[in-house]
Amino acid sequence: NAGVTQTPKFRVLKTGQSMTLLCAQDMNHEYMYWYRQDPGMGLRLIHYSVGEGTTAKGEVPDGYNVSRLKKQNFLLGLESAAPSQTSVYFCASSRLAGTYEQYFGPGTRLTVT
């Protein structure tokens, strides 16, 4: 049981390049989330999904797109990377009911030059 995994762990992009971050969970969770973590700003929600095939905007969605084609995977895309998107990205998942605990992945450190 790997929990929540993320790939890649590190990435350096040039301004304007695109990339996709992959999140996978093996806990059969309904909810999945993408956060970014910047110094002094905590965790800010980018997008989230309440089930396969559904996504919704979070607090800071601009410049990002997401897809949830399979229940276990949640992809975060950057179409044209900007230096302001330099951050650590965390994926998380949680159950539909019973407990709202979020299980986080190990994070992806992205630098945009």
Place this chain on the structure above:
Amino acid sequence: GENVEQHPSTLSVQEGDSAVIKCTYSDSASNYFPWYKQELGKRPQLIIDIRSNVGEKKDQRIAVTLNKTAKHFSLHITETQPEDSAVYFCAASNGGGGFKTIFGAGTRLFVKA
């Protein structure tokens, strides 16, 4: 928009002393209040949570209190140990189908041996 304010941003205590971190939230619909601990370079992990129908919850050396009228909640750590040194995040969530969690900016706790 909705927000969660967390204080202090940095807290330094002597080993064995108590530490208190306070948070206030703005969304009156919030009904779930988790606390996450993030060690350096690691992922956030849930340490304790409380629901809106409970005023206090305790788990060994940590406790959380909630005042719904004042919209604030606090984390109390007693008999602090060096391994308690980490960043602590409070959060507020309204659960339900539009499930979103708003995190505080974090408190960096240093426990001096």
